[in-house]
Amino acid sequence: MMRLPYFRYLAPRTVHEAADLLAASAGDAMLVAGGTDVLPNMKRRQQVPGTLVGLRQVAELKQMTNGDGLRIGAGMTLTEVVSRLKIPGPYAALRQAAVQVATPHIRNVGTLGGNLCLDTRCNYYDQNYEWRKAINFCMKKDGKTCWVATSSPKCLAVSSTDTAPALLALQATVTLVSAEKTRQIALADLYRNDGIHYLTRQPTEILTAIDVPRLGGWRSTYWKLRRRGSFDFPVLSVAAALKFAPDGSVEDARIVLGAVASRPLETPAASASLIGQRLTDEAIARASELAAVPARPMDNTDFTLAWRKRVARDFVTYALREVRGDDVSKLRLSVARQLV
């Protein structure tokens, strides 16, 4: 067995209390919600915080409210998010993304906020201490070199969150609370394309809530490439949200790729190409080609990078066809091994 290192565990009951505790143990503390990311990382000594501030008992993080749009507490488990979105309407992408995270067991404890803040992943980094020692460590932890591309000045670990691309396509904003202040930012601004500094969240800030606008007239979907129908992190994902005019033409579009960079990648050129168009096969093909262009998969996940790059356009096609209303259930079953 791999064992956790010793650490101090603090169990605040309010966001305010949690923020104070975080501020007080500056630099040495990390947040833990479901723990499905940070605890295995600690066992592998990728992260060794002296203090964990647990959010499990903070009730205000576990509420979902429906007003002008949707407000989701960051502490809701993925299972809770899925079950609350039984009739997801325009938020289908979020439901499909959440239901495809890992396994049922992990979704039962892992939270939406945790998935948005998921540590970036890499084949050279997500290894136990002894393995990393055998390669003399890497840039992201204890070493100097990025083994994915040894001349790279920055870490190329991969953004592997499922829900972030979906929520980006749904134009979500997030609330960050620290002891000093509360700020609300676009989810897009939470991320940076840097495997180490992949979040703009300050270490003293708590991601407390996710707001998604009302989105009348929008339809959305999420497609995920992974080796197996459960368990695996994405190695490519496509979230698409489109707003349709009454005549069936596209009024607005957001196509976001996951797992092809250190942050979720918006594809404005592809999205723009659809505006004013009907979703014909040709329009879909054009948008898919454009969407795949910025994808820069690296050789640090499952599957070969050339293949992941190559099939990006297929996956965008799948997403757009589903949003158009095609019956893609057979395809979904073949790719995801389940209907989502």
Added chain:
Amino acid sequence: MKENTLRLIGKPRRRVDGRAKVTGQTKFADDIMLPRMLHCKLLRSSVPHARIVRIDTSRALAHPGVHLVLTGKDFQVPYGILPVSQDEYPLQPEHVRFVGDPVAAVIARDELTAFEALDLIDVEYEPLRTFSTPEESLEHEQPRIHDYGDRGNIHKAVSLAFGDVDKAFAAADEVFEDTFFYQGNTHLPIEQHASVAAKDPDGKLVLWSSTQTPHYVHRAIARALQMRPAHIRVVAMPNGGGFGGKSDPFHHEIVVCKAALLLDRPVKICLTREEVFYCHRGRHPVLMQFKTGVKRDGTITGVHLKTLLDGGAYGSYGVASMFYTGALQTVTYHIPTYKFQGCRVFTNKPPCGPKRGHGTPQSRFGQEVQLDKIAEKLAIDPAELRLRIVEKPDTLTANYLQVTTTGLTECIRRIVAASDWKTRFRKLPHGRGLGLACSSYLSGAGLPIYFNDLPHSGVQLKLDRSGGVAAFCGATEIGQGSDDVLVGCVAEVLGIDPLDIRAVTGDTDLTPVDLGSYSSRVTLMMGNAAIQAAERARELLADAVSRKLEIPKGRLVFAERRVFDAEDPDKGVSFSEAVCLAEAAFGTIGTTGSYTPPKLGGRYKGGGVGPSPTYSYSAAVVEVEVDASTGWIHVPRVWIAHDIGRALNPTLVRGQVEGGVYMALGEALMEEQEFRRLPKRLSDALVHKFPSILEYKSPTTLEMPEVFTELIENPDPRGPFGAKEAGQGPLLPVMPAVANAVYDAVGVRIDEVPITPEKILKALEAKAAGKSPRYGPAKFADVPWPETLQVPPPWEGGDGKAINSPPKAAKEPARKSPATEAVQS
């Protein structure tokens, strides 16, 4: 006594250990907690190939909570599973051969403390050149990874000819030559290896361990620790899956024994998942070449097979694995002339060994894919082609393997019917396809691992006055259901309920030797031993009952927990009364049974690998859907028929067959034991790409297709109640059937496993570009083969002996120590 018609055997039953398993009451090795128990962790090499210059353990020893630190100095005697490969030390004294090779052990009050102390051990290494592929090992003879073996870094190379293949090719209408690669993969048992060692109150050593081979572990400990074997007790705990991965004696087992003896406290180790990947002993990566001559009607005139095995850093079962790559081709199909050349080399990676199918799936893949190509060229349906060439029953093959019964023809017919093969093969729309393949497998290795002429399995019965029976056998329950087979056989013969019998298994102090759960040997060998023991007990009881009731023995029936008159069923006694009568007449009732395989196999060097009392046969059809744009592959359905001889408990047999299909699909579609080098100018690292149960991709339940299983029952005279094996054979046809189905679906050949979307897409792109529509290795390697041993097949007047003198491998001058050859960098 009247021969009972079978009451229990052949009927689906809940396995005897089912309740304990589903209620979580089965005790695995890691569940053992003893008072004053300490915990052990191993420091493993962080470099792939090096000489150990210095180890300083003083800082670790001073760490609070550390009780003992062991290094290679504490162990003097090497060990290994095969007598020809005694090349392992519990902790490496001077030479590490892969990242993960153990060099030191810390025993501390808890695991965390032991783990922390590992980092306080200072090891200085002097790096040596590393070998990551067989080609590299063939190219460079120095430095040697081991100072034994045929030459350089070749562990073992053989060349065997059964008849003249060149003549056979000349007589053929067509000759096919194909090269294939089978990637290595690992067992991935859910249970990580765990062991606890302690001194018992008498001062003798006890080891509880997750092992498939307690008898061999017993011998290895006695050797490595130079102890009296009678003072060592090895208890095989139920294994949470083995698949061959727990068949070697392991470092950690010997280390905790030594520590427990030195400290006089129980010591436990439970490996991490990463360490299980380093223990490995899994499927060898094999490069192979099949050259096959056929007549226009599909009849094979001759086969020449070459295999190159990447053995990893140690011998393990490797010599046997190498021979197995060439052994069973002739048992499946009639091959009148056969040449086999096999070579195993050392590399700086975790050692390969036996995994479900041991050495045979690799060349089975090559042969079955090649047959598909042959069938197409000859315009014969692939099922029909195989029906024409299946090996006949009661045949001695070209390489002197004895086929008794075979249900292969029936297997093929059943899957052809069930899958609607005739109306669907080559007729499905583009992107959908069917593929077919067959196989055969041993029902137990005919020879033991170390030379002896003792029984391979023994069973002891103790009959209690209560009517309860205790059945003792060294066999090891690894999840396959061996306890149930033991109990089922005894219950059948004695006419009692399985629940009346207690199985005591896998304990070298308490149970008679059974060689272990490998080579699909347990059902056949233990089953026969159990039947013999039970029949001897029944004889005693029948004597006593016959005297008491004055009924001729021949009329007595043992059934329904009674012994009664076949002609007047009301006349009889209960089973417990029968035991009491016998005990009064003969004293305490205990019997034994044992099984020794008949003398089998040719008398040429290498003829000991492949013989088995009988062989099982399987055939499978796999349906695939392939997306031509992405290469994405989906398997919706598998049909499989297995010649089981007789299904002792069909529930268990189906479980084994379907489990085999599951494991096979993993090998066919995704599993890879892959390694990674870093850019040479920056690092000498050579590491397992991802030793993790998350990133080593193995299918989950969601990937499992519908499986339609048919059991073909044609009792074999050598099997217990006619039974053959089911644990390994059904895995074999699935991988090539997937490859053949991909060809049917999109017209490209994937001549290697795993068959991934990337490879399919590359082959499709090659096809679109007008190149060979294929993905696979271009050529076989350049291997310095030894002189060929000529063994004429039986039909050429052969007697199983070679007619030329045994070849000596071209040996280079012996070097003193391989480790002194540092790389000049």
